[in-house]
Amino acid sequence: MQKSQEELINELSVVMERFTAQSDALELAYKALEIQAQQLKKMQEEVNQSRVLSALGEMAATVAHEIRNPLSGIASYTSLLVRNIPPGDPKRKYVDKIVGGVNSLNKIVGNLLVYTKKTNLQKQSTDLAVWAEAILAHAEIEIENTKKNVSIERDFPEEPLNAEIDGDRLQQVMLNLLINGIQAIETEGKISVGIRSNKNFAEIIVADTGKGIEPEHLKDIFTPFFTTKEQGTGLGLAIVKKIVDLHEGEISVESTPGKGTKFCIRVPI
Ligand SMILES: Nc1ncnc2c1ncn2[C@@H]1O[C@H](COP(=O)(O)OP(=O)(O)O)[C@@H](O)[C@H]1O
Ligand SMILES: [Mg+2]
Incomplete structure (x- = not known):
């Protein structure tokens, strides 16, 4: 028995509806996938950045450590110099500048060492x-x-x-x-x-x-x-x-x- 034209149209519209529903679902899944891909990319960037940071951190720690000894040398020789310069001598001003500079370098180096040191908490x-x-x-x-x-x-x-x-x-x-x-x-x-x-x-x-x-x-x-x-x-x-x-x-x-x-x-x- 042949299907009437009306029946055919009905069937076709049911198929069409299913198709539209499936293509909507597909679109949603695609969007979700796209978001996940973006998240993955971001995570990858973060991992790369933290690798760079930790390499930088190690380098900074080594440099800070190496700078510390000569710095304390400069500090002790400067304090010897200060002893030999009478107060009021204009040279004193320059030595004071050296002392100030050494102090601030010491602070930076100290901070760097604190930042990069592996520390255990004493809670x-x-x-x-x-x-x-x-x-x-x-x-x-x-x-x-x-x-x-x-x-x-x-x-x-x-x-x-x-x-x-x-x-x-x-x-x-x-x-x-x-x-x-x-x-x-x-x-x-x-x-x-x-x-x-x-x-x-x-x-x-x-x-x-x-x-x-x-x-x-x-x-x-x-x-x-x-x-x-x-x-x-x-x-x-x-x-x-x-x-x-x-x-x-x-x-x-x-x-x-x-x-x-x-x-x-x-x-x-
Ligand atoms: N309480 C604050 N008010 C305004 N800006 C701040 C404050 N705390 C931090 N900042 C900003 O964050 C920056 C980083 O702070 P910090 O890591 O302590 O380094 P530093 O104090 O040596 O600049 C500062 O240079 C400043 O721009
Ligand atoms: Mg600060």
Whole structure:
């Protein structure tokens, strides 16, 4: 029996519908595949970059190590020179410049060694408010040296909050954040330090009312050697990130140019 034209058209439209549905599904699958390919490419780029970074890191560590000895030689000979120059002698000015230069080189080399050294944490249960208070004493001295009018505000929990941390390492983190905050403030402003618990984490917040970070710089600030300062090393936040990572913690930043910057560190309690 022959099919009527109507029946044929019906069958055809069913087949067409199926075909359209399948081609839609195919298109979706293709898009998903494309996204995965992009992700794969990005991961590959990241792996390559981290290889380059780790090779660079090793080189930096070797160079820093090699520079250290001659540098301490220069430092001790300069201090001998200083002894033989009476105060008030114009030569003194030049020697003082050498001393200043050597000091800043020492700082860079020290930072590089900290950044590249394989470090094991010495974790201990620590009362965060007590720990932070000791660090803020250092920050106060730093503020006095700058002659800026910077106040420090504390927002600490009423009950002691303990976390398993390497206090010395994390002190370096806090100091780097505090010093960046002080440097970001031009003449007067406020630095707020907060400590609080959030689920299984302790949060440590360092906020300043300084000049803020341009949005296009935000992605670079934790990269070694990124700096916008004439005398900067660009290693402070790289060290911060490294130490927070060692604690299996997280760090986040919010910043508004002209208003200020807020860093939040989370470490497991
Ligand atoms: N609190 C802050 N306010 C404004 N900018 C900041 C702050 N902290 C970091 N930055 C920006 O991030 C850069 C990198 O900081 P860091 O790694 O500590 O290096 P450095 O302080 O030597 O420049 C700084 O040069 C600055 O541009
Ligand atoms: Mg810094």
